[in-house]
Amino acid sequence: MDSNQRKPKVTVYPASNSESNGKTTLLCLARDMFPDLVKISWKIEDANGGRMEVSKAETEQLEQREEGQTTSMIIIDxxxxxRNKYVCSVEHEWGAQQFDIPKVSNKPTEDTPPTCPFRNDTQEPLTLQFTEDSFQSTCSLNLASVVYTVMIVKSMVYCCGLSLLLHHRILGRGRST
Incomplete structure (x- = not known):
């Protein structure tokens, strides 16, 4: 193992408040590692303690990579x-680590306090607060979505323009013969 390698610091966030469509988001953040390449995957733990990969058909999975950190989130019912316990699995050159997402044991009521994220080294709850890092991660995720949308629209406009030019070129040849 290279002496410059740093183990990722992983923070997992429990289920977010339910969206209007009945979906919720689980988030796993790996940061401050070297090299900064990690593979994050999601697993479900069954009643016997066995773990299997989360089916891509049943979830929406998004991943964002920035210098020094990788964020993965899944959107599930x-x-x-x-009913299920979810696990964030982080693979790095340093080794593989797995982090349990706190399971919601019963449906929350309005009196239920919000759950807090857990730190990987202590499994003690962190105080839930907006930090500059979480704000930047949120802004970066939103910015990435906007950039991808703009790139798709730009490609569509380019293709339409190119098709129009080819169409006019073909029409121009037809008249001269």
């Missing part, structure tokens, strides 16, 4: 968070 809210009801599944009550």
């Amino acid at each position: 809210k009801e599944k968070t009550y």
Whole structure:
């Protein structure tokens, strides 16, 4: 193992408040590692303790890579968070680590306090607060979405323009013969 390697610091966030469509988001953040390449995958733990990969067909999975950090989130049906235990698996040159996402044991009521994220080295709850890092991560994720949308629109406009030029060129040849 290279002496410059640094183990990723991983923070997992429990199920977010349910969206209007009955979905919820689980988030896993790996940061401050060297080299900065990690593979994040999601698993479900069954009643016997066995773990299997989360089906891509049942979830939406998004991943964002920045210098020094990788964020992965999955969007799942809210009801599944009550029945299943989810695990964030982080693979790095330093080794593989797995982090349990706190399971929602029963449906929350309005009196239920919000759950807090857990730190990988202590498994003690962190105080839930907006930090500059979380704000930047949120802004970066939103910015990435906007950039991808703009790139898709730009490609569509380019293709339409190119098609129009080819069409006019073909029409121009037809008249001269």
